[in-house]
Amino acid sequence: MAPQTLDEQRIKDRVQSSVDRASTIFAEKNIRFTDLRRKVFEEIAATTASVGAYEVLDRLAKKGTRLAPISVYRALDALLEAGVVHRLESKNAYFACGRLHHPRTGRRPMFLSCEKCGSVIETDGEDIFKSIDSAARNADFEPRVKFVEVSGTCKDCAAKRQD
Numbered sequence: 001m002a003p004q005t006l007d008e009q010r011i012k013d014r015v016q017s018s019v020d021r022a023s024t025i026f027a028e029k030n031i032r033f034t035d036l037r038r039k040v041f042e043e044i045a046a047t048t049a050s051v052g053a054y055e056v057l058d059r060l061a062k063k064g065t066r067l068a069p070i071s072v073y074r075a076l077d078a079l080l081e082a083g084v085v086h087r088l089e090s091k092n093a094y095f096a097c098g099r100l101h102h103p104r105t106g107r108r109p110m111f112l113s114c115e116k117c118g119s120v121i122e123t124d125g126e127d128i129f130k131s132i133d134s135a136a137r138n139a140d141f142e143p144r145v146k147f148v149e150v151s152g153t154c155k156d157c158a159a160k161r162q163d
């Protein structure tokens with residue numbers, strides 16, 4: 001095997017620690033972290049960008065795991081249910097939860113999606129959710145907001161722009 005670059009090693013370490021945390025969460029919720037769910041999760045955790053279901057399918061196929069789309073969608077549903085990945089509705093793509101503690105705090109996240117590099121970061125969005133709730137209720141409307149997505153430019157891309 002070819003020697004690994006530092007970057008490859010870093011990604012591998014990050015994926016491994018995400019997998020460890022995800023497997024703890026699955027155990028806590030009494031959901032099985034099957035081999036297939038783990039493989040799908042690893043592909044999503046390997047990148048900071050969001051990944052579509054068919055991209056996951058392609059990447060796994062290249063590694064010799066050929067799956068039907070329905071299997072990938074089922075695995076993704078389990079990962080969503082456990083809260084270890086989120087779905088970016090604007091792109092219909094998935095990304096690994098970067099703040100695996102938020103289901104416990106009950107504070108809902110806001111997703112910041114970079115239009116240039118595709119990376120997605122999460123930040124606390126609870127104050128925004130509260131504002132939406134109260135504005136909607138003032139209009140006699142019962143809101144059902146799960147996530148707030150914001151598109152824009154990430155720190156790295158903003159720095160490149162200035163060079």
Ligand SMILES: [Zn+2]
Pocket residue numbers: 086096097098099100102109122
């Ligand atoms: Zn999250």
Ligand SMILES: [Zn+2]
Pocket residue numbers: 114115116117118119153154155156157158
């Ligand atoms: Zn960016």
